[in-house]
Amino acid sequence: MWRTTWRSLLAHKLRLALSGLAIVLGVAFVVGTLIFTDTLSKTFNELFESTAADVNVTRAAAFDQGLEGTGTGGTATYVPADLVDEIADVEGVAAVEGSVQAEGVYILDADGEVLDTGGAPGIGVSWDTEESLSPTTLVDGRAATAPDEIMIDTNSAEETGYRVGDTITVLTPGPRVEAELVGTFRFGDEGGLAGASLTAFDMTTAQELLTAPGQFTGIGVGAADGVDPGELADRVAAAVGPDYDVKTASEQAESLSADFSEALQFINIFLLVFAGIALFVGTFIILNTFSMLVAQRTRELALLRALGASRGQVSRSVLGEALVVGIVGSTVGLAAGYGIAAGLRALFGSFGLTLDGSLVLAGDTVLWGYAVGVLVTLVSAYVPARRAARMPPVAAMRDDVVTVQRGLRRRTAVGAVLAAVGLAALVGGTLSDDGGTGASLVGLGALALILGATALSPVLARPFLRSVGALLPRVWGTTGRLAQENAVRNPRRTAATASALMIGLALVSAFSVIGASTNASIDKLIAGSVRAEFVVSSAVGLPFSPDVAEQVGDVDGVASVMPLRWGQAQLDGQTTFLTAVEPDRLARTIELTWVDGSAEGLGGDGVIVDQPTAEGRGWAVGDPVEVLTLDNREQQLTVSGIFESNQVIGSTVISLGTLAGAGGVDQDRFLFVDLDDGVSTADVRPQLDEVLAAYPIVDLKDQTEFQDEQKGQVDQLLLLINAMLVLSVLIAALGIVNTLAMSVIERTREIGLLRAVGLGRAQLRRMVRLEAVVISIYGAVLGLVLGTLFGVALSRSLADQGITELAVPVPRMVVFLLVAAVIGVLAAVGPARRAARLKVLDAIAQT
Amino acid sequence: MTLPGSTSAAPPAARGRSLTKVFGAGDTRVVALDGVDVDFDRGRFTAIMGPSGSGKSTLMHCMAGLDSVTEGQAFIGDVDLSSLDDKALTVLRRDRVGFVFQAFNLLPTLTALENITLPMDIAGRKPDQAWLDRVIDTVGLRERLAHRPTELSGGQQQRVACARALAGRPDIVFADEPTGNLDSRSGADVLDFLRSSVRTMDQTVVMVTHDPNAAGYADRVLFLADGRIVDEMADPTAERVLERLKAFDPADDRSADGGAASRAGVR
Incomplete structure (x- = not known):
């Protein structure tokens, strides 16, 4: 029977090729998705494993923030300088150095525009003097040692075209900084930063700009020869106490990639859903193709039956064809999937998520590609195959074949x-x-x-x-x-x-x-x-310096500026994303519809929430809320108002003061600008534009x-x-x-x-x-x-x-x-x- | 070659001059038509007979504009078919030629009436209602006009096909083994109709057949062998035609004794 299967395949090349194409596309998408996400994981794992220090000490967070916590840590992440001396005394420590790292540092290109990171953070760091502890390697120039000296990563240098010796400008959480580019460096082994930009300052400058004098965000520890990093971590942990997280390099990479793989999972599922839809649609086409092939070959198949082929043999011959189509389609799909993965990489690259290194083709991916392709083809061909088997032998004798x-x-x-x-x-x-x-x-x-x-x-x-x-x-x-x-x-x-x-x-x-x-x-x-005449923000909610709010406030005709910040805390034991606003200025810039209570209590220890949150948590006005801040302090707030859901402001709102007390970052995400009565937007726009020209990270937007x-x-x-x-x-x-x-x-x-x-x-x-x-x-x-x-x-x-x-x-x-x-x-x-x-x-x- | 039957004053409905048709080349070269001259007079019912492979179907196809000739000219009226491109040929077939094939004459999706008016519908012309009624009444299918082909018997289907061929009042109707798939009773109905269309409606019909009985309905029979017209017979009867066929070289293994061999050749 295999011979008839084979002949039939050859006879219907074109039609099978068309239905095979459906398989090719479906498999290609599945395979492309898998290759792409594998590549994504690899890139990020390499990124995380690039921490050179054997043991890292950071401030213990009171609760797990997940990836969303990035950039909302603030003073809660500070590690005091004297901890370095304590760690240095621990037995088996060969080297120790504090470091500073924070978000909100953006490199401006020669045109004064922010270097596009496509939503990836702009990160500022202190330049590590202890090479053995540093994930970075100097490529060109020298280390920054003074406030007017600066270093950037090679990727950013390449994109902006800056060379050592140029004077460049960066935006920081504090002031704009203009400095001489004295060196470029590579991050990790391959320099992959997934689109993020890195700017390095000397330690004093970094602390001034990013934390506070004498405050690090982490301490790197190098083990002496022959000392096991795990043991060293235990000893360091004993020395620094429970307020600090002590992790070996591999532990740190693991916990980071665990956080990240959740996010990756989402992309993976998102893409696979489309692959599934494509395959589902493909099923119809294969079913159609084989149905028609069977219908067309009614006489041929009936002849086979008349000549003594069993039902099983007839249906197997049809399924055999499907098998060949499935295998060939999957193979081509596999190759095409590689192309799709490359396309996805380019697509994500254009959004700023640059993935370096080669694509990862795992054995699992190949297996899945074939499994999906062959299975879908066989399942789709099953119904036609059964129909073929039921063909009565007498159909061979009929002159005109009527498809029943x-x-x-x-x-x-x-x-x-x-x-x-x-x-x-x-x-x-x-x-x-x-x-x-x-x-x-x-x-x-x-x-x-x-x-x-x-x-x-x-x-x-x-x-x-x-x-x-x-x-x-x-x-x-x-x-x-x-x-x-x-x-x-x-x-x-x-x-x-x-x-x-x-x-x-x-x-x-x-x-x-x-x-x-x-x-x-x-x-x-x-x-x-939104009552405010203008909104100032970056397109993707990146944080920016409070200097902006101050300068905007100084413009003639501006009545008030209300900053909006983001933070995180545990409220009644549940990690909650917080919005912080200026209570006095809230009413003039954002109009809320109150279900109960008002914004009045917000100034003190009040928290206002939207209706779905209140219902979900069972909160009513006047209820106390237990707050656990990131730096592990407990605090009590009172629900002072419940408003109708409003995407502009978010679901849980506290005052800027409360946020600062809870260790939040002093960086704004949005500014709502309220003008004096009788002042038109056109009147102040030129001045506002002029002020904001110095901060290309943000845009001025009127309501429309x-x-x-x-x-x-x-x-x-x-x-x-x-x-x-x-x-x-x-x-x-x-x-x-x-x-x-x-x-x-x-x-x-x-x-x-x-x-x-x-x-x-x-x-x-x-x-x-x-x-x-x-x-x-x-x-x-x-x-x-x-x-x-x-x-x-x-x-x-x-x-x-x-x-x-x-x-x-x-x-x-x-x-x-x-x-x-x-x-x-x-x-x-x-x-x-x-x-x-x-x-x-x-x-x-x-x- | 001017044949005795074609001396009437009116020009013939169709004529062929030195028609030559060669299939293939080299070893597989087959001369299907070898310099055939033929006239088909208006208002006459002509049958073409001959052993399979004699070129009778090819002659019909070339005359009807379904196939091109290698040499020579085929005319419908005064129009030289070899001078026409595919588009013009299509229009000519649509407007001036009627066809009846051995089988599969009708579109299964259309009703009998729609099949009958199909060429005119394609042309976007209104059928001549009086003529259409006459044709329909002559085939005797008025009751079945709304039926689809699958609901009609084989004989009825062929009569619908004949009606379609005649409905547009073509210059000439070509019928290729119109009764080949029918029992003798249904075949007789179809042939009666074709003859009466010639006699009473003044149509011109050319029919290829292997069946002496069918040929007996014609006014004239042309005999083909090896791509040439070898004989013709006026006012034939089935017996005379059969006699004539027997006279073909019996040693020739393609000799037409009717039946399966000839029929296979047509298909």
Whole structure:
């Protein structure tokens, strides 16, 4: 039987290649994702392992902050200088040196613009004099030893074009610093910083700018020859006491990468979800391809049965073909996946996350690639294979092969049940009080609805194509009529082809609805709650010096400036992200809708929270809240107000004073600028721009600009998601090509007849094209309807997360519909040409 | 070669001059038509017969503009087919030629009526309703116009095909073994219809067949062998045709004794 399998493979090269392409794309995406995340992990692990000191001492945090804690530590991270002497006395210590490291140091390029780190931090450090303890290596020039001397990492030097001897400017958490670049250095072995920039100062300057005189953020300890780092760490820990974390280099790398792998996991899952969608869509195409191959070979397969092949042999021969297609597809997919990983690296690189070094192709990745590719192909081919086995031998004797159209009753029943369950879950999720449960309910409902719609789509195809498709004959006459009839002819096939597109477009349009609703909510939120005429901030919420607020405050016409900072603390035993504001100026810059209490108590030991938080924690106005600060001090605050959820200010708000007392960083994230009455924004803008020119890390935005900026972030995310979904749409397009190619082959005689009785080549091409268009529009309409449903349901269920408005971007939906039509036209190019090229006589003579 | 039957005043509906068709080259070179001159007069029912491989189907295909000739000229009316490109040929087939094939004549997605008017629909022309009614009544399918081909018997399907061929009032109808797949009763219906279309509706029909009975319905029979017209017979009867066929060289293993060999050759 293997020989017949093999022959059949060769005979249907093109069609199998098309369905193989679906596998290639799916596998490539899975493999690309795995390679990329492996590479990402490798880069970061190398980064973390670059700590050269055998043992590191840092201030023990009162609680685990996770990665979010980066940059919100402040004085809580300080390590006093006298600890160095204590450690030096510990037995087995060969070297010890304190160091300073903090965020908020940005290098300005020659044009005065901030060196783009793409959201990665700009880090300032002290230059370690003890080489054995330093993760950095001097590459060019010399060490900085004076306040007017500075060093930067080689990556940053390369990007800015600065050379040793240049005078450069950096922004720090304190003042702007202009200094001579005296040296460049490499971080770790390969210099990989994942986009972050490093600036080094001499110790005194670093402490002045980043911490305080006599305060380090960490102490590196070198072990004497023959001393085990683990033992040394134990001894150091005993000497410094419980207020400090003492970790060996490997422990530190481990804990850092553990924190980080959680974040990586997210990227991994995010990407794999799209790979899964692509494979799911691919399943339809493979199923379709094999169904058609089996249908076409009815006589051949029946002949095999008549000649004595068993059912098992027949179905195995079909599955054998699938196996070969799966293996070949996975192999090509593996290679293509490597390309995708390179593409992802470039993509993330353009966002500033630079990954150096080679891509990591792990054995697991190869295994997964094959497992997924082969399995999906076999599963998709299973149904057609079983159908092939059931072929009665007598079918071989029949002159004209009629592909039996099985009833759709069971499908209708299953589909209706699934759709009903899905709808119920959708409605349930929308009505649910709890945003989290609601969203997952909506997700489940969406899945059930998609499956239900897939099952129902052959049933719906006929009425749809009869009604909407009726336009075709009206516009294109007979050609349109023929196209319409062809599309209706095999509703299962049409539906399976359209389903692939349906899924892609359902997701795209769902995200569009959510995106549009989010943007509408942002508009309403900012217009309704930001009273300040201007907002000063960096695009991604990077911290900046309080000097900015001071200088902005000095501008004529500015009534007040309210800074907004971020911090972290444990509130009633739960790590909480905090926003800190100036209580007196809050009311003039941000308008909150109060549910209970007010902002009045905020000045003292008050904390105000939004309604969902209050409900979640069971807090009411007047309740005490136990606070554990990062530097391990306990404190009590009182809930003094509960307001309606407001994304501008966050969920848990304290005063700047309280934050400073809890060891927060003295760096602002946002400034809300309130102008004097009667002063227009145009009046003060030039002066404000002038002041802010010295701080290119921040931008001045009026309300509209602020709205646009916030919406821009949503749009960017949406763009990223849609870019990923393009893959599934691409696979869907392949499916249309496949279906059309096969139906052209199936209808060779019909085409011959049509040509004989006078259908021109152009008309024939149009017929094939219109069929493709009508199928894609069917898929698109199903997808848009479902997607809008999902989007609306999800937006509603997230209402208390800030998506208060509901917006359906109708123009965008129309564009999607047009794009689907274009996809149909493009998919039809090959098959249409093939049909038009058929020689009339050959086509008629074909049996 | 001007044949005795073509001396009428009106120009022929179609004619071929020195038609030569060569397939392949070198060792596989086959001369299917070897300098054939032929006229098909208006209002006449011509049958083309001959052993398989004699070139009868090729002659029909070349005359109908379905295939190109290697040398010589084929005319429909005054139009030289070799001067036309694919587009013009398609239009010519659509507007001036009717076709009936042995099998698979109808589009399964269209009703009988839609199949009948298909060439005119493609052209975007309104059918001549009176003529259409006459054709439909003559084939006797008025009751079944809304049915799809799968709901019709083989004979009915062929009659629909005939109606389609005639519905556009073509200059000439080419029928390629129209009864090849039918039982004798249904075949007779189809042939009756073709003959009456010539006799009462003044149409011109050319039919390729291997069946002496079918040829007996024609006004004239042309006999082909080895790519040449070797004989012709006016007002044939089935018996005379059969006699004539027997006269073909019996030593020739392609000799036409009707039946399977000839039929396979057509397909």
